[in-house]
Structure formats: structure tokens, C-alpha cells
Amino acid sequence: MEKYLTEFERDQLVEVINIGTGNASTALSQMVNKKVMIFVPDIFVDRVELVPKFFGKSEEIMTVVFLRILGDVEGIMLLMFSPENALKLAGLLAGNHKKDIRFLDDMDRSVLREVGNILAGAGITSLAKFLDMNILHSVPDSATDMLGSVVDSILADVGQGSDVVLVFNVDFQVDGEKIDGQFFFLFDPKATAKILKATEKKLNYKVNNNASNN
């Protein structure tokens, strides 16, 4: 991975993603009225075909909420749960507890998409503010199927425009409910370069500011 990004660039990107996911998890915490813990982002850069392994076991069933990041920086945001955790979360928010993912009805799916919407809203707005950019997100969509199949479709979309992709993974946990989930952010090299440029600009600005104050 070192050949794609320097250590400093990597730290910059991790910090940017931390800001986004930090705000997103605060939103989730307010929604469920529980403490939400997030972990340090994991970063992975490689050829599109090699990325599925980073997501997890390919034949495991997962519930994925998908949002497209649009505007000055384009990318993809994913929210991933195991079906059990997706059910628990939907149950917590909609107030009906089900035991089998096959009974997940339109209402539950809608709840999960709405969770995606709110989390993306919080996360992406904070990113846009931090990077001084205009960033929006699309309407959410969700799918529950074999992880490999879902990821495969998303990567085909990324692969149309780029050969290499940058993936961030942030685990989160809702305290007390044992609901774990994962955020994923996908950016192509062009978007990554834009983010790095924006953070550098921000850092320089801050350094200059401090210098002039002194």
C-alpha cells in the first residue's frame, strides 16, 4: 500500500474520514438514544478486482445501505450490517422486533435506508464543511444478499471509471444493544487527490494563521 500513499497522506485521509464518521455516529447515537462507539478507520488501496476481500466473507449474507457521494468529490458511502444487527436496529427505531431477516418488510427496509440517509447527511455535511467543498449525497438504497454479490455490483460501477480504488472501513458499535455495523467509503484516485489537496490547503491556512497571530 505504501506505493500508493505516503504515511502523511494516509494520516490526512484517516483524519478526514474520522470527522465524517464521528459526526455520523453522533447522529446515530441521538437517534437511538444510546452511546455509539467508533473505531479507528482502516484504509485499503488496490486494484478494483482485489477489493472484495477487504469487505469480508464473500458468501455471508449482509444488509448494505448504499449512497452515492456527489458534488466536488465523488464517491460511494456504504453502511453494512449483518442481517441480525440490521433487524435489531430497525426494530429499535420502528418498534417492532422480528427474528428472521426474511420477514424484513418494506417498512424495515425503509427505516434502514432512512438511517443511511441521516448518517450520510451528518457525515457528509461535516466533510463538506471541513474540506470547504460542495458535497451532496444521493437517495439511499438497500440490499440484503451475499456480500460478494453486493460489493461486486458496486465495484463494477467504480470500475467503469477507475482501475484503482481507495476504501475506508470504520467499525461502530451501539452500546448496550450489541449492534455492530461498518461504514465504508470508496473513492477513486481522482477524488482522493482532491481530498488531499483540500486538506493540505486547510493545513497551510492554519499554519499561516498561527504564524501571523504570533
Place this chain on the structure above:
Amino acid sequence: MHQTINIDMGEMAVGYNGTHIKTGSIGSCIVIVLYDYEAKIGGMAHAMLPSRGERQIDLINEARAHINKTEFVARYADESVDRLIKEIEKIGGKRERLKAKLTGGARMFKVLNGDKDGIGYQNFESAKRRLQELGIPIENEETGGTVGRVADLNLENGLVDVSTKM
């Protein structure tokens, strides 16, 4: 006991009688299976994109300069068909006797790929077009929908076992 070859996205494999070729979790990708019933030789390719546009060539050259790795052999559906035929002929199959089967090409998300049909359908169309151009009959297809699939080709009889989990 048979031997199983597992392939992932962007890969292909060919083999003889007594082997299975399996590929897991197919989404919008297209899986092309070619089989020669007489020689009991066949192969499978798991392609990700419909075809190589002009823009793609630039991108790949650009990426190659950075990565110094060969391209995945079965990245594009139409090229995979040609490649698969070539590999099958190398181990003794005959082009005239080949029969094709297609699976995959699903559409997992509605918001993905703004156009009406989505990339899964484009993949399917691309593979189908190339097979028709080459005059290879498509025996069977199990494509589309919104479901992920697993495909297992038995090279003893050319049967493809397609299963879903949802």
C-alpha cells in the same frame, strides 16, 4: 473426488472432465460458461464490465504504470468470450462444438448506474452479442433480477449449478 477450481471477479479457468469450476457471489458481473460436450472440456469466466471503452484503455495504462501488474484476464465480458475460447482450444476443445451458458447480470441497487437497465444488463448484452457474433449457441441463461448467485460448473457433464441465498 473431484477437484474444484475457485475463481473470483476478473478471473477465468478452463478444465477437463473430473473438475468443477466454481465462482461465488455474482452480482452484476456476468459469468460465461462454455462447454464442449464431446471432449468434456469447458471453462468459466467471471467478467465485471461490458466492454473496454476508449477511456478505459487510458485508465488501464495509467494504472499499469503505477502498479506494474498484469491486467485481470476476464475484466470485460466481450473479451472474456474470445479469451475463453482460445484457452479451451489450447487444451483440446473445438470452437464449433462449444455451447454457452450465462448467469449473473443482476441489479442489486436501483440507484446504481443511472440508466434504465444498469450495468448487469449491459454485461449480459455484451456477452450475448459477442457469442452471437461468433456463432456460439446460448443453451441456457439465468440472469437479471436483484439476487446474488453462486455458480458451479461440473466439467463431467457441462451442468451449471446456480444457487442463491436469499
